[in-house]
Amino acid sequence: MKKIMLVDDMEITNFITGSLIQMIDPAYAVHDYTEPMEALSEVATVQPDIIFLDLNMPEMDGWGFLDEMQQQGLGQKVYILTSSTSELDRQRAKQYANVAGYLVKPMEKDELAGILLMA
Amino acid sequence: MKDSQIYRVTYEAFSRFSTVLMRCRSFEEIGDALRVNLKYLLNFHVFRVSFNWEDYFIHITVSAAGSSVQVREQHDYLPHEQQLLEKGRPLLWTDLSVLGLPAEFRLAEAEQGQLWGWAFNREKCQILLSVLAGNSKDFSGRDVTFVKLIAENLESKLLELCLFQVLDKKNEVISSINENQQRVIKLRTQQIAEKNERLMEISILNAHQVREPLSRILGLINMIDHGSSPEVIQEKIMPRLRRSSEDLDEALQEVITKATSELIELKA
Numbered sequence: 001m002k003k004i005m006l007v008d009d010m011e012i013t014n015f016i017t018g019s020l021i022q023m024i025d026p027a028y029a030v031h032d033y034t035e036p037m038e039a040l041s042e043v044a045t046v047q048p049d050i051i052f053l054d055l056n057m058p059e060m061d062g063w064g065f066l067d068e069m070q071q072q073g074l075g076q077k078v079y080i081l082t083s084s085t086s087e088l089d090r091q092r093a094k095q096y097a098n099v100a101g102y103l104v105k106p107m108e109k110d111e112l113a114g115i116l117l118m119a
Numbered sequence: 120m121k122d123s124q125i126y127r128v129t130y131e132a133f134s135r136f137s138t139v140l141m142r143c144r145s146f147e148e149i150g151d152a153l154r155v156n157l158k159y160l161l162n163f164h165v166f167r168v169s170f171n172w173e174d175y176f177i178h179i180t181v182s183a184a185g186s187s188v189q190v191r192e193q194h195d196y197l198p199h200e201q202q203l204l205e206k207g208r209p210l211l212w213t214d215l216s217v218l219g220l221p222a223e224f225r226l227a228e229a230e231q232g233q234l235w236g237w238a239f240n241r242e243k244c245q246i247l248l249s250v251l252a253g254n255s256k257d258f259s260g261r262d263v264t265f266v267k268l269i270a271e272n273l274e275s276k277l278l279e280l281c282l283f284q285v286l287d288k289k290n291e292v293i294s295s296i297n298e299n300q301q302r303v304i305k306l307r308t309q310q311i312a313e314k315n316e317r318l319m320e321i322s323i324l325n326a327h328q329v330r331e332p333l334s335r336i337l338g339l340i341n342m343i344d345h346g347s348s349p350e351v352i353q354e355k356i357m358p359r360l361r362r363s364s365e366d367l368d369e370a371l372q373e374v375i376t377k378a379t380s381e382l383i384e385l386k387a
Contacts, residue, residue, distance in 0.1 A: 010331075013335055016335065016341075019351075056327070056331065083333075084327050105331075105334035106335075106338035106341055109341065
């Protein structure tokens with residue numbers, strides 16, 4: 001079954017996304033992290049099909065996470081899930097080959113279902 | 120030549136002199152005009168005019184060697200001119216050796232040099248004329264009429280040039296004030312633009328800070344809409360909704376405090 005990784009310093013956001021995924025299909029394996037460093041160290045072992053990544057986080061932000069993935073040769077598919085509606089952020093996200101989409105919170109259930117199907 | 124013919128020729132020479140003088144646009148041009156045209160009106164070895172109006176002291180000396188023009192803020196009167204100023208009437212010197220005259224006034228002994236001087240005091244300005252004559256350059260009493268006419272012409276022309284210079288200086292002052300104002304306006308405009316940009320940045324930053332907890336609240340409400348069980352709502356969603364609402368409130372309060380202090384800083 002497909003593995004989904006959630007990276008957001010807000011537990012509540014991970015709770016929302018995780019709950020929606022369970023509603024769509026309880027078979028998905030959800031791995032959620034509020035510490036980006038910890039998540040990064042487990043990407044290689046978990047081998048997620050999709051990573052939902054927040055941008056605005058202390059210590060390591062979403063951009064730092066993506067840069068690290070690039071450095072370590074990790075090409076897992078990433079969806080940016082952020083509350084930022086900034087066009088600048090949207091443009092910047094396009095510079096990463098493994099970023100498949102830019103999503104603005106809150107994510108709709110139907111939208112999420114579509115993404116999971118394509119994973 | 121008959122007297123009437125002489126007068127006609129002299130009148131024409133004077134008319135020419137007046138026209139050339141009228142067209143002069145600088146003190147140097149006056150020096151040139153005197154050098155070229157004066158010899159048709161008077162016989163002289165040296166002709167000198169000293170003019171004063173307020174802070175302007177203008178000394179023009181014309182001789183066979185050429186003309187020299189001095190424009191000063193302090194006078195450079197020759198000793199005999201000092202005497203003219205003191206006496207305030209025309210003077211004639213025949214013993215030139217005691218006057219301490221500059222080199223261009225030096226004549227051969229045989230010339231028996233004579234120095235004529237006039238002081239004309241007007242209401243606002245003063246003009247001194249000196250004519251150095253001698254045996255080969257005879258100056259007669261009849262020429263005095265022309266000296267007076269020349270003095271009148273020179274006086275009005277020199278005064279006009281002085282006034283133009285004053286106007287030019289005032290214009291320069293006004294221009295520099297204008298330029299300075301332009302600079303100040305440019306600087307202020309730039310500062311305002313920078314402040315505007317800063318305010319825009321702050322408002323964008325603030326909007327994002329507020330949007331984060333708000334997006335959680337909307338997400339949680341979505342979950343309720345999608346049919347979460349009463350137990351899940353009660354135990355899991357409600358506490359998170361409360362927490363997110365509190366975070367939203369906190370973010371807003373922070374934004375207000377920050378925006379207020381930025382506003383105070385920007386006004387300063």
